[in-house]
Amino acid sequence: MKARLGLSFGFLLDASKHTMRKTLASLFVVSLATQGCSLSAKEAVELAIEGDKARGANLDDAISKYDQATQIDPTNTLIHDKLLNALKKKEDWAKLVQAASRAEKADPTRASAFYMHGFAARQLAEKGGGPAQWSDAREPLEQAFAKDPNLADAEFDLAEVLLNLDDETGALKAYTKAIETNPENTTYYGFLAVLYRELGYNDLAEKVVRAGLPAVKAGDKASFTLHSLLGDLMDKKSDKAAALSEFGLAKQACGECTDPLKGEHIAFFNLGRLQVATGDTTAGLGNLKKFNKLVCKSAMGLRYKNQCEAGREIATKGGGSVD
Numbered sequence: 001m002k003a004r005l006g007l008s009f010g011f012l013l014d015a016s017k018h019t020m021r022k023t024l025a026s027l028f029v030v031s032l033a034t035q036g037c038s039l040s041a042k043e044a045v046e047l048a049i050e051g052d053k054a055r056g057a058n059l060d061d062a063i064s065k066y067d068q069a070t071q072i073d074p075t076n077t078l079i080h081d082k083l084l085n086a087l088k089k090k091e092d093w094a095k096l097v098q099a100a101s102r103a104e105k106a107d108p109t110r111a112s113a114f115y116m117h118g119f120a121a122r123q124l125a126e127k128g129g130g131p132a133q134w135s136d137a138r139e140p141l142e143q144a145f146a147k148d149p150n151l152a153d154a155e156f157d158l159a160e161v162l163l164n165l166d167d168e169t170g171a172l173k174a175y176t177k178a179i180e181t182n183p184e185n186t187t188y189y190g191f192l193a194v195l196y197r198e199l200g201y202n203d204l205a206e207k208v209v210r211a212g213l214p215a216v217k218a219g220d221k222a223s224f225t226l227h228s229l230l231g232d233l234m235d236k237k238s239d240k241a242a243a244l245s246e247f248g249l250a251k252q253a254c255g256e257c258t259d260p261l262k263g264e265h266i267a268f269f270n271l272g273r274l275q276v277a278t279g280d281t282t283a284g285l286g287n288l289k290k291f292n293k294l295v296c297k298s299a300m301g302l303r304y305k306n307q308c309e310a311g312r313e314i315a316t317k318g319g320g321s322v323d
Contacts, residue, residue: 044073055086062086070102077107084116093127096120100140111148114140114322115157120226122157125164134164145177145272159191171195179212186215186222193229206233223253224264231270240278258294265294269307276318285320292322 016026051065066083073079080103087096099116103110118141138161144154156194159174175192182188189212196205216223231246247270251257257264267289275284288311295301296308315322 005123016215028243040074043072044069044076044079047072048076048079051082051086059090060088063090063092067099070099070106074102074106077103077110077113080106080110081112088116088120091123093120093123097136104140109147111144111151111154114147115151115154116247118144118154118161119157122161125161131165134161137161138165150181152185154190155181156185156188156191163195168195168199179208184215185218186212186226187272188212189215190222190225190229193226197229197233197260202233203235206230209233221262224262226252227253228267235274240274244271244274244278247274260300265291265300266304266307268294269304269311273311273314276314281318281320285315285318285322288315288322294321 030196031165047065047069051062054065055062063083063086065085066079069076069079070083072231077270078138080099083099084096087099097117098118100113100120102115103113107113118137118139121133121137121140125137129136138158141154141158141161145151145158148154155174155178159171159178162168162170162174172192172195175195177191178185179188189208193205193208193212196202196208209226212222212226213230216226227246231243231250234240234243234246251267251271254262254264254267257267259265269286272284272287272291275281275287277284291311292308295304296311301308306319
């Protein structure tokens with residue numbers, strides 16, 4: 001009996017030792033895996049730090065470091081953000097779409113990754129893309145705002161996308177949502193007002209502009225746009241005095257008004273034609289001459305052909321010349 005018990009206890013002891021060895025082996029493997037993950041995470045952070053140091057002098061090198069880091073540790077969302085921001089700065093839209101897609105997989109709740117994806121896709125579409133390219137930008141922008149309802153820029157960019165997909169109703173809603181989300185961003189008001197005006201809803205366009213003007217601060221670039229729009233809307237209502245006042249404020253907002261990218265030079269035409277029409281001929285002719293010199297005699301003349309011809313006609317009727 002003792003022998004049998006001894007055999008039994010011996011067997012159990014051997015089995016216990018075997019189980020313990022397996023457990024220790026498993027723990028060792030887990031430890032190695034954990035250590036490996038830890039080392040990978042550390043290596044990724046070190047690469048990201050190298051990228052931070054290189055960013056100022058060599059953006060391409062920084063992008064390479066960030067990209068390597070995200071490959072080593074795909075779970076580090078902060079490093080993904082560094083890569084996305086660097087690619088945005090470089091304006092490498094195709095690679096930004098790819099990198100943002102990876103960042104979305106790393107953290108499907110991260111609204112900023114979806115926004116970057118949509119923003120980059122929009123930039124690619126603006127460089128000559130058709131409906132398919134514009135559609136590529138739509139879903140990530142919708143996802144971005146759904147994940148972060150405070151991300152007004154996502155709604156604004158979505159409005160631009162929808163407008164290019166001939167969905168004016170959707171664009172109106174998205175522009176409006178952007179304003180409701182961030183009423184302090186005065187840029188949004190101008191885009192919504194222009195769309196209302198183009199669709200023939202001048203009263204609604206005027207309401208939008210008047211709602212945006214109180215938010216305009218000194219030096220705000222939107223001041224020129226909103227006052228110009230309101231001047232045009234007042235002119236359409238045959239309120240010359242109000243139109244003249246608004247065009248004057250627009251001219252005041254843009255100062256020298258010589259930046260063609262912002263369309264500031266139109267201030268000289270808008271103000272000049274109304275000054276002549278209301279009897280301030282000398283000042284009006286002066287502004288029309290400036291418009292003729294800056295625009296009509298430059299490469300922009302063809303683009304503003306109608307205004308150039310109108311300016312000459314107005315000047316002639318006023319007893320002067322734009323030359």
